Amino acid sequence: MTAPLLSIRNLHLKMSSFDGRAHVLNGINLTVNRGEIWGLVGESGCGKSLTGLSISRLQPTPPAHYVAGEILLEGQDLLKLSQAQMQRLRGKRIGMIFQDPTTNLNPAFRIGEQLVDVALAAAEHDAGVLDCPPNAGRRARRLAARKLAGDMLARVGIPNAQARLDSYPHQFSGGMRQRVLIAMALIGRPDLLIADEPTTALDVSVQAQILELIKNSVNDFDMGVVLITHNLGVVAQTCSHVAVMYAGNIVESGPVAAVIGSPVHPYTRALMSAIPTRETKRGMLRGLAGSVPNLIVPPPGCRFAPRCQFALPACSAAMPAAVPVGDDHAAACIRVAEMETLVHG
Numbered sequence: 001m002t003a004p005l006l007s008i009r010n011l012h013l014k015m016s017s018f019d020g021r022a023h024v025l026n027g028i029n030l031t032v033n034r035g036e037i038w039g040l041v042g043e044s045g046c047g048k049s050l051t052g053l054s055i056s057r058l059q060p061t062p063p064a065h066y067v068a069g070e071i072l073l074e075g076q077d078l079l080k081l082s083q084a085q086m087q088r089l090r091g092k093r094i095g096m097i098f099q100d101p102t103t104n105l106n107p108a109f110r111i112g113e114q115l116v117d118v119a120l121a122a123a124e125h126d127a128g129v130l131d132c133p134p135n136a137g138r139r140a141r142r143l144a145a146r147k148l149a150g151d152m153l154a155r156v157g158i159p160n161a162q163a164r165l166d167s168y169p170h171q172f173s174g175g176m177r178q179r180v181l182i183a184m185a186l187i188g189r190p191d192l193l194i195a196d197e198p199t200t201a202l203d204v205s206v207q208a209q210i211l212e213l214i215k216n217s218v219n220d221f222d223m224g225v226v227l228i229t230h231n232l233g234v235v236a237q238t239c240s241h242v243a244v245m246y247a248g249n250i251v252e253s254g255p256v257a258a259v260i261g262s263p264v265h266p267y268t269r270a271l272m273s274a275i276p277t278r279e280t281k282r283g284m285l286r287g288l289a290g291s292v293p294n295l296i297v298p299p300p301g302c303r304f305a306p307r308c309q310f311a312l313p314a315c316s317a318a319m320p321a322a323v324p325v326g327d328d329h330a331a332a333c334i335r336v337a338e339m340e341t342l343v344h345g
């Protein structure tokens with residue numbers, strides 16, 4: 001049996017801050033195969049971004065401390081690689097897109113130059129990225145990279161792509177810059193794409209186009225995707241699978257239809273009944289008191305227990321294990337068996 005594309009096992013991460021060390025990832029388990037789009041969803045501060053940054057190893061250590069666990073990319077533990085080795089994987093095997101396109105594109109360079117640089121770097125490690133012989137000269141490689149850059153811009157829906165290579169980022173709208181970043185993330189033909197809130201800054205119609213683009217790319221490039229979002233609507237629209245995070249734990253995971261269609265964990269249920277309001281944005285759920293706990297002194301046992309209407313004393317005694325509740329569907333709650341009765345009386 002071949003190893004899964006991505007397998008995160010029992011990942012524990014602490015972050016140092018002025019106030020102390022926060023235990024922000026508390027035993028994350030996640031497996032992503034090619035062809036799957038995993039939504040990582042949860043309130044702000046639950047550890048979604050740090051999970052993505054851990055996979056790409058873009059979070060400096062310190063303040064991050066990897067306390068335990070493995071992040072296996074086709075069986076190779078990324079946590080054991082040096083930054084130089086990681087740098088060779090980024091762009092080539094792991095592509096990344098972040099929320100704010102202005103921080104990712106260099107305003108001083110033309111779009112085309114930035115894409116060409118990424119393509120040439122990726123081609124150093126996989127000559128197949130460029131459509132030219134491996135022993136081609138510098139000039140031929142640059143030309144092939146420029147051709148590829150134009151093709152990628154066209155693929156992400158930039159009109160008149162070849163000519164637009166000579167534009168600067170400020171000449172593009174926010175939606176177009178985000179398309180450029182997707183082109184940049186895909187140009188090295190990654191196996192795994194990590195997208196952290198890639199559409200949050202965009203208006204709704206552009207958001208839908210970008211999500212569609214990510215979906216199509218999964219098939220075209222045979223990759224796996226981790227899509228980080230606080231928006232369950234985005235998950236329903238885009239993802240094949242979803243992992244619901246609360247305070248550094250995955251509390252429920254499985255195929256989207258199962259998790260959204262029949263949520264089991266009280267936190268998933270609460271998340272689904274919450275409509276986005278100004279409060280939701282600040283990390284509070286409508287109809288659910290309290291907020292994400294302080295992770296320097298996290299609540300004992302189930303971290304959701306202090307906010308859970310169904311909590312028992314036993315919930316604070318030990319961290320609940322994820323138990324199967326359906327095909328590939330699991331929830332980390334000691335009351336899963338009773339949940340139907342608890343909710344419907």
Ligand SMILES: Nc1ncnc2c1ncn2[C@@H]1O[C@H](COP(=O)(O)OP(=O)(O)O)[C@@H](O)[C@H]1O
Nearest residue numbers: 015016017024043044045046047048049050063
């Ligand atoms: N650089 C940092 N130093 C200290 N704590 C951090 C840092 N980055 C994030 N954290 C803490 O880690 C937790 C998870 O953050 P993050 O992964 O950004 O959450 P999310 O993406 O789900 O909103 C938060 O409580 C946050 O305060």
Ligand SMILES: [Mg+2]
Nearest residue numbers: 045048049050
């Ligand atoms: Mg985040």
